[in-house]
Amino acid sequence: MQLIREDQGRVAGAVAKTEDGSYLRINASRGVLIATGGYDANPEMMQAWVRPEDYESSSWWNPSWGTTGDGHMMGLKVGADMDSLPHAVMNFSNATPGTFVEKRVYFPGPMNLGIIVTDEGKRFVNENNPRQYVSNCVNVQIRRGKSCFSIWNQSMFGETLEKVPNADKQIALDEEKGYLFRADTIEELAAKAGIDEVGLKDTIKRYDKAFEDGLEREPDYYRWTGNNKPFGEDGPWYALRSQSVILATVSGLTIDANANVLDRAGKPIEGLYATGNASGNFYSGNYPRHMQELRSDALRRSAMLRRRIC
Structure with a gap:
């Protein structure tokens, strides 16, 4: 036309x-x-x-094939x-390396729970920031040749996972695709996902200490502790490969x-x-x-x- x-x-x-x-x-x-x-x-x-x-x-949100x-x-x-x-684009976080964005019914964060780290095991953003800010930070790390992972464990789920339909099937499918890694310990998780073990353990320990000390904000990225949880010791532990997703131009x-x-x-x-x-x-x-x-x-x-x- x-x-x-x-x-x-x-x-x-x-x-x-x-x-x-x-x-x-x-x-x-x-x-x-x-x-x-x-x-x-x-x-x-x-x-x-x-x-x-x-x-x-980035993955693609795929709202329509007609936006050409x-x-x-x-x-x-x-x-x-x-x-x-x-x-400018509207870009969000919480995607995985597939072509199209996939909603994960089992995912407890990181917008509310959990953290995001690089393969060095280090955080780089306040995970509660608006999604486009988190997305831009993820893109910076990937552009530097690093991989990004959303990290959480059983304490983030509580009893909610058992109530989510098809959660086990989706977890198994993501493990098969190589997007999700699950382990009983931090050490095993780091080995499976290719994350630096020392860096990851230090990051989680430092994150949990903010809760132990009763801080309103954790010291590294000023994330509010009031709507989040510490990791604690409970397994299993999870690492989900994370990247950005484009909604629209x-x-x-x-x-x-x-x-x-x-x-x-x-x-x-x-x-x-x-x-x-x-x-x-x-x-x-x-x-x-x-x-x-x-x-x-x-x-x-x-x-x-x-x-x-x-």
């Missing part, structure tokens, strides 16, 4: 391709609203417009402006307060509107944006993509 922009600059409709291969013109008396979503299902656009560290080691950036492309074709690069065609799409001079394109993840300034600057200079390779990929569609 492509937009029709008249000589005077107004978007008057669109041309669509039908199932039999013929083309259909759709006239719009009042305007065209682009509501095609983001482009998280378009690997080429992700590679060109998003920071590599935001997606290269068609609206972005149609807008650029008729001269629309777009958010500056690199584009949230950058797009720039719009004004009336949802009018703007051109590269900042002027509204008459008859063209955008909404949702196809529109730019989606969170009006208050969702995490990445402040950095564009890399030369990102500029090159973006220029190549623009030449192909314009």
